[in-house]
Amino acid sequence: MPSVINNNCVKCGACAAICPVSAMHISDSQYVIDPDTCIDCGACIAECPQSAICNDAEASEEAIKFNAEQAKVCPSAND
Ligand code: SF4
Numbered sequence: 001m002p003s004v005i006n007n008n009c010v011k012c013g014a015c016a017a018i019c020p021v022s023a024m025h026i027s028d029s030q031y032v033i034d035p036d037t038c039i040d041c042g043a044c045i046a047e048c049p050q051s052a053i054c055n056d057a058e059a060s061e062e063a064i065k066f067n068a069e070q071a072k073v074c075p076s077a078n079d
């Protein structure tokens with residue numbers, strides 16, 4: 001049950017700074033989370049000033065798909 005970022009993200013980078021497994025990637029429009037890397041610690045959810053992150057049980061199908069697809073092709077936020 002990975003966390004998912006929606007399009008309220010303003011690319012501030014706060015989530016990537018605290019993720020213990022470097023799961024964030026940077027797409028053109030927003031940050032996304034690689035569902036295969038996220039360990040579901042929940043730390044980023046509280047960190048986001050835009051409340052743009054939630055568990056995938058509460059995320060839209062569109063956001064889940066976008067995060068999974070973009071995480072595979074976009075650069076890591078921690079490189
Ligand atoms: S903390 Fe929130 S607004 Fe900032 S980059 Fe992460 S998801 Fe986007």
Ligand code: SF4
Binds near residue numbers: 039
């Ligand atoms: S829930 Fe934890 S492991 Fe998953 S992206 Fe957020 S900070 Fe990283």
